[in-house]
Amino acid sequence: MGGMPPIAASATVSETTRRTAAPAWLVMLLVCAGQFLVVLDVSVVNVALPAMRTGLGLSGLGLQWIVNAYVITFAGFMLLGGRAADIFGRKRIFVLGLALFTVASLGGALAQQPWQLIAARTIQGVGAAVLSPATLTILTTSFPTGPARTRAIATWTAVGAGGGAVGGLVGGVLTEYLSWRWVLLINVPVGALVLAGAVLWLTESRQGVGRRLDVPGAVLVTGGLALVAYGIVQTETDGWRSASALLPLASGLVVIAAFLAVEARAKAPLMPLGLFRLRSVHSANGAMVLAGAAMFSMWYFLSLYVQNVLGYRPLEAGLSFIPHSLSIVLGSKIAPRLMNRLGAKTLAIAGAVISASGMAWQGTMDVDGTYLGTILGPGILMALGAGLTATPIAAIATSGADPADQGLVSGLINTSRQMGGALGLSVLSTVAASRIEAGHGPQALADGYGLAFQVGAMILLGSILLMVIALPRRRADVAHG
Numbered sequence: 001m002g003g004m005p006p007i008a009a010s011a012t013v014s015e016t017t018r019r020t021a022a023p024a025w026l027v028m029l030l031v032c033a034g035q036f037l038v039v040l041d042v043s044v045v046n047v048a049l050p051a052m053r054t055g056l057g058l059s060g061l062g063l064q065w066i067v068n069a070y071v072i073t074f075a076g077f078m079l080l081g082g083r084a085a086d087i088f089g090r091k092r093i094f095v096l097g098l099a100l101f102t103v104a105s106l107g108g109a110l111a112q113q114p115w116q117l118i119a120a121r122t123i124q125g126v127g128a129a130v131l132s133p134a135t136l137t138i139l140t141t142s143f144p145t146g147p148a149r150t151r152a153i154a155t156w157t158a159v160g161a162g163g164g165a166v167g168g169l170v171g172g173v174l175t176e177y178l179s180w181r182w183v184l185l186i187n188v189p190v191g192a193l194v195l196a197g198a199v200l201w202l203t204e205s206r207q208g209v210g211r212r213l214d215v216p217g218a219v220l221v222t223g224g225l226a227l228v229a230y231g232i233v234q235t236e237t238d239g240w241r242s243a244s245a246l247l248p249l250a251s252g253l254v255v256i257a258a259f260l261a262v263e264a265r266a267k268a269p270l271m272p273l274g275l276f277r278l279r280s281v282h283s284a285n286g287a288m289v290l291a292g293a294a295m296f297s298m299w300y301f302l303s304l305y306v307q308n309v310l311g312y313r314p315l316e317a318g319l320s321f322i323p324h325s326l327s328i329v330l331g332s333k334i335a336p337r338l339m340n341r342l343g344a345k346t347l348a349i350a351g352a353v354i355s356a357s358g359m360a361w362q363g364t365m366d367v368d369g370t371y372l373g374t375i376l377g378p379g380i381l382m383a384l385g386a387g388l389t390a391t392p393i394a395a396i397a398t399s400g401a402d403p404a405d406q407g408l409v410s411g412l413i414n415t416s417r418q419m420g421g422a423l424g425l426s427v428l429s430t431v432a433a434s435r436i437e438a439g440h441g442p443q444a445l446a447d448g449y450g451l452a453f454q455v456g457a458m459i460l461l462g463s464i465l466l467m468v469i470a471l472p473r474r475r476a477d478v479a480h481g
Contacts, residue, residue, distance in 0.1 A: 026201055027142050032159040033194045034098055035135040037187055038128040039159075041070065041105075043167025043325075044174075044183045046303045047317050051180035052117070061233055062114045064429045067300060068229055068422050069118050073125030074132075075418030076222025079270050082133030084213060090138045091204040095195060097131030100124075102191030109185035120184075138202065168299070168325060172318020217270035220259035225419055227252030232426040271412065281409060283470035284397035285416040290463035291352060291393070292417040293424025294359065294456040295386045298379075299324075300425060301432065302362075305449045306375065309367055309442045320375055324383040331387020344392035344399075345471045349464055351392070355385025356460040363454035367443045390417070396471055424459065428452040 045052075045066065053063050085093040101124055108120030139156055174182040231249030238244045263269040276282045299321070306312040306320060331351065338347050358381025365374050394413045429452070436448035 024142070026197075027138070030194055030197045030202060031094075031135045031138050031142075032156055033190070034094065034131055034198075035156060036159050036163040037098075037101065037191060037194070038132045038135075039163030040167045040170070041101075041124065041128065041187065043163070043299060044171040044186075045070075046299045047168050047171035047307075047314050047321075048175045048180040048183045049300070049303060050307045051175050051314060055180055056111065056114050056117060058114050060429070060433060062118065064233060064425060065118050066121055068425055069121040070125040070128070071296075071418055071422040071425070072226050072229060073122050073222060074128045075415050075422060076225055077126050077129035077218050078133060078415050078418070079412070080213065080215065080218035081130040082137065083268075083270070084130065085134040085137050087213065089204045090134050091198065091202045093130055094134040094138060094202065095198050097127050097129075097134060098191055098195050098198065099127075101127030101131055102188055102195065105184045105187035105191065109181040109188070142203075166325070168303075168321035169318040172313075172315040175314035177315075214263075214266050214268060214270035217259060217262050217266060220255055220262060221270070224252045224255035224259055225422060227255060229422055229426040232423070232430055235430050275409065275412070279470070280396050280399055280472050281412070283466065283472070284393050285412055287348070287463050287467050287471065288390075288393050288397075288413055288416040289420035289423075290459055290466065291355075291386075291389055292420030293427070294460035294463065295355060295382070295389075296417075296421025297425045297428045297452065297456060298359075298362075298382050298386075301428070301449045301452050302375070302379065305365060305369075305446065309365075309446045309449070310369060320371060321379070323376060324379040327380045327383035328387040331384045331389075332391060333387075335388050335391040338388070339392050339395060343473060344395045345467065345473045348389050348392040348396070348471065349467050351385045351388030352460055352464045352467065353385070355382050355389065356457045356464065358382035358385060359453045359457035359460060363450045363452075363457060365446055365450045365453070367446045369446070393467075393471075399472075424456070428456055431455050 049063055049066065052058060052066060056062075058066070081093065081097065104120050104123035104127055108117050108124065111117035111120060136156060170186070171183050174180075174186060227248045229252075231245050231247070231252060234242065234245040234248065240246075260273070263271050263273050276285075302321070302324075303317055306317045307314070312320065335347065335351075342350070358378040362374075362378035362382065369375070397413050398409045432448035432452040434448075435451045436444045438444070439447060
């Protein structure tokens with residue numbers, strides 16, 4: 001996965017009408033398949049990026065937006081997607097999101113111009129934002145409170161982490177033996193199959209209380225984030241003082257300010273600002289933004305390094321990331337047990353320290369790097385630390401909120417992670433490009449990617465400092481998975 005594993009919250013959704021005619025295992029299979037596609041799409045594209053660049057003549061900026069177009073819309077519309085599922089029905093929104101995601105995947109696979117691929121990735125992100133929250137809510141309303149629901153959510157989380165784990169390998173196989181287009185095209189038959197199963201066997205449910213959709217809020221936060229990210233990447237070619245960078249940056253900040261004003265007055269806000277008065281919520285979300293900004297870009301730069309500098313084929317690149325992927329799964333699986341022994345705050349800090357040490361080590365990469373000496377060790381540390389960090393931060397965020405707000409706060413944490421990742425990729429890509437332009441050949445590429453990891457380690461140190469100062473210390477937090 002491109003960063004950290006998905007975060008689940010076992011929030012109870014009240015006032016639902018549910019009588020699932022299909023067996024529980026089939027509901028689980030359909031819902032987890034939908035979540036698997038969403039998470040897989042982040043990691044499967046990374047290995048194919050060099051082939052996409054060659055095939056469509058993408059610039060460095062265009063290559064970055066193949067990733068960012070998906071992440072920004074995914075983050076910006078995720079909370080809206082969750083609320084839409086409550087209002088209009090979980091099955092209906094699941095089907096709508098999956099259909100949108102599948103059609104956009106087909107459009108991206110058939111793209112002939114860079115803008116067509118970026119547009120398809122944008123629509124994919126919207127589909128994922130609608131689909132992903134519905135998958136978890138269907139589980140929480142289909143399984144009764146207790147061990148059955150806990151096992152269901154644990155399976156959902158593991159499937160998400162697994163999607164990230166196998167994405168690099170799947171992307172490598174498809175790119176090398178077929179074409180980069182197949183990393184998107186593979187979603188079409190799978191999506192169509194799951195779509196048919198959902199229509200036939202999922203049972204509709206919705207929340208009885210009348211609520212409104214905060215569409216202006218979702219549009220404003222997504223637009224503001226996209227403008228800020230665009231302004232940052234424009235500095236890569238035009239510098240920080242150029243109008244082409246300053247205008248979108250300033251416009252993005254104005255739009256984000258408008259978003260905050262809308263949320264303060266909305267009757268049913270997308271992001272209730274009152275929640276941020278809780279220390280647990282604002283400190284955990286701040287730490288997650290910084291952690292996401294540092295960790296999300298790991299796979300992006302590693303994929304470019306092993307293929308553009310070390311000369312790995314796509315399949316070799318995918319195979320080389322298997323230990324990293326397994327490390328994220330391991331970290332996310334053992335995190336709940338370690339939380340009980342160490343406390344959530346201590347574990348979150350320890351995980352971030354492990355990841356930061358791996359990033360600093362990875363920052364020493366050069367043109368003569370080897371797999372055992374340059375990729376394996378630091379990659380395992382970065383990924384293991386990422387897996388250990390996500391769950392305790394989410395646990396702290398939800399531990400101070402009312403039970404009715406657990407799902408919303410979990411959604412905020414996921415949104416913070418995605419938004420941090422999008423902005424972090426913009427910043428670190430600009431940093432890497434500035435170093436690459438100052439040199440020549442593969443050595444310049446290695447230096448640029450290495451600098452990105454070094455700056456990422458510094459950003460993660462900022463997250464660690466925030467955790468130490470601001471996170472409340474709780475030993476018996478919320479159990480996840």
